[in-house]
Structures are given as structure tokens and as C-alpha cells.
Amino acid sequence: MTKLQLLPAVDVADGLAVRLVQGEAGSETSYGDPLEAALAWQRDGAEWVHLVDLDAAFGRGSNRELLASVVGALDVDVELSGGIRDDESLAAALATGCRRVNLGTAALESPEWCARAIAEHGDRVAVGLDVRGTRLAARGWTQEGGELYETLARLDAEGCARYVVTDITKDGTLRGPNLDLLREVCAATPRPVIASGGVSSLDDIRALAGLTGIGVEGSIVGKALYAGQFTLPEALRLTEELA
Numbered sequence: 001m002t003k004l005q006l007l008p009a010v011d012v013a014d015g016l017a018v019r020l021v022q023g024e025a026g027s028e029t030s031y032g033d034p035l036e037a038a039l040a041w042q043r044d045g046a047e048w049v050h051l052v053d054l055d056a057a058f059g060r061g062s063n064r065e066l067l068a069s070v071v072g073a074l075d076v077d078v079e080l081s082g083g084i085r086d087d088e089s090l091a092a093a094l095a096t097g098c099r100r101v102n103l104g105t106a107a108l109e110s111p112e113w114c115a116r117a118i119a120e121h122g123d124r125v126a127v128g129l130d131v132r133g134t135r136l137a138a139r140g141w142t143q144e145g146g147e148l149y150e151t152l153a154r155l156d157a158e159g160c161a162r163y164v165v166t167d168i169t170k171d172g173t174l175r176g177p178n179l180d181l182l183r184e185v186c187a188a189t190p191r192p193v194i195a196s197g198g199v200s201s202l203d204d205i206r207a208l209a210g211l212t213g214i215g216v217e218g219s220i221v222g223k224a225l226y227a228g229q230f231t232l233p234e235a236l237r238l239t240e241e242l243a
């Protein structure tokens with residue numbers, strides 16, 4: 001079995017590391033300094049950190065300089081997302097030295113711009129497919145963004161290298177990942193998929209590792225780590241054992 005990558009999440013709102021429930025603004029629990037959180041994941045053995053500017057995703061502000069300083073302080077790969085929607089924000093995000101950026105709203109609202117970004121930057125661009133049922137969500141998950149499988153077909157045709165698939169209804173709930181959704185998305189695209197939303201236990205990590213053969217490359221883990229459901233070293237050890 002291929003080793004499942006784990007991407008501990010650091011979502012930032014108003015300068016603090018937070019976790020939301022189902023992406024709802026105002027539902028956050030705060031976990032302090034984002035740099036401390038990211039460095040803790042790195043010390044615990046993370047090979048990736050998933051770093052999100054929630055204020056930029058909601059269109060209510062920006063933590064751009066803070067996130068750039070977090071990326072600069074880390075030695076591990078960073079997937080950076082939130083508010084990357086035009087040439088200027090894309091250039092600034094890539095200039096942080098992150099390994100890749102994750103486009104959400106722009107992939108749905110500015111398909112031509114997104115296609116150009118994919119063509120220019122290859123696998124430094126992933127697209128986040130934030131899903132309720134089979135409908136996509138944009139702008140901090142507050143706006144309707146079209147049909148999942150139509151969008152996936154379009155992005156595949158444009159050469160999108162990778163997808164980050166979040167079941168919004170699971171995110172931050174500790175209710176387990178949506179394995180059926182992941183199976184369906186993997187059946188619909190040949191490109192690798194990063195799973196996101198709902199991970200609550202080492203059994204969930206085991207179940208996700210069981211999907212590497214069909215295209216699940218990794219999983220974002222957020223609330224479960226912050227809430228102490230398991231530790232990152234335990235989860236990393238499990239992915240090694242299962243590989």
C-alpha cells in the first residue's frame with residue numbers, strides 16, 4: 001500500500017489558529033499562535049502543513065504576512081490556501097515558498113484565470129473542491145459554486161494536478177471522513193486526491209490509508225489533533241505500518 005500523507009491543518013482567523021465546525025464563521029475554537037501550532041506539527045514529524053487564511057477565504061480580511069512568516073519558518077512542505085483568487089494573491093502566495101497553493105473560489109468563479117494558473121504553475125496548484133452532497137461551495141463556503149462532477153471534468157481537462165476534497169458537512173465535526181464521496185471522486189478523476197473533513201480517530205486514518213490504491217494521496221487532519229483524539233506521531237506511525 002502507498003503511504004498516506006498526513007497534512008495537519010493550521011487554519012488562521014484574526015491572527016490565531018482556530019478550528020471551525022462545518023466552516024461556520026463564529027463557530028471557532030481558538031488554539032493560539034499559528035506559528036507555534038505549525039512548529040509543533042513539524043516537531044512531531046509532519047512532512048506537510050495545510051495552512052489556511054480563513055479571513056481571506058471569507059473575504060473579511062487577511063493574515064497574509066503572518067502566513068508568509070509561518071511558511072518561512074517551516075522546513076516542511078506547506079499547502080497554502082484561502083483568498084488566492086487573482087494574479088496578485090497567487091504571486092504573493094507562491095512567493096512565500098509554499099510547495100503548493102490551493103484554489104477554491106477562483107476555480108469556480110474565474111475558470112479561465114484558474115486554467116491559466118494551472119497551465120503556468122503545474123503541480124504547484126491544487127484545487128479545493130468543497131462539497132455538500134454533490135454541490136460545490138465558494139466564498140468561505142457561503143455561496144453556491146456549481147456541480148462537483150462537471151467542475152471536476154473541466155479541471156481534469158485543463159490539467160489540474162490534484163484535488164483537495166472537503167465534505168463541508170463533516171469538517172470540524174469529528175464524525176469520520178466521507179469515504180463514499182472520496183471513492184466517487186477517485187472514480188471520476190485520474191488525479192490524486194487529498195481528503196479533508198471529519199477525521200476523528202486512528203481508525204479513520206486506517207480507512208483513508210485503505211483508499212490510497214484508488215487515488216487518495218493524503219488527508220488533512222485538523223480538529224482531531226487539536227482535540228487530542230490521537231497524536232500526530234501515532235498517526236504517522238500508523239501510516240508507516242500500513243504502507
Ligand SMILES: O=C(O)c1ccccc1N[C@@H]1O[C@H](COP(=O)(O)O)[C@@H](O)[C@H]1O
Pocket residue numbers: 011020022023024052054056057058081082083084085102103104105106128130138139140141166171
Ligand atoms: O478550511 C476551513 O475550515 C474553511 C472553512 C470555511 C471556508 C473555507 C475554509 N477553508 C479553505 O479555504 C480555501 C478556499 O479559499 P478561497 O475560496 O480560494 O478563497 C479552501 O482551501 C477551503 O478548503
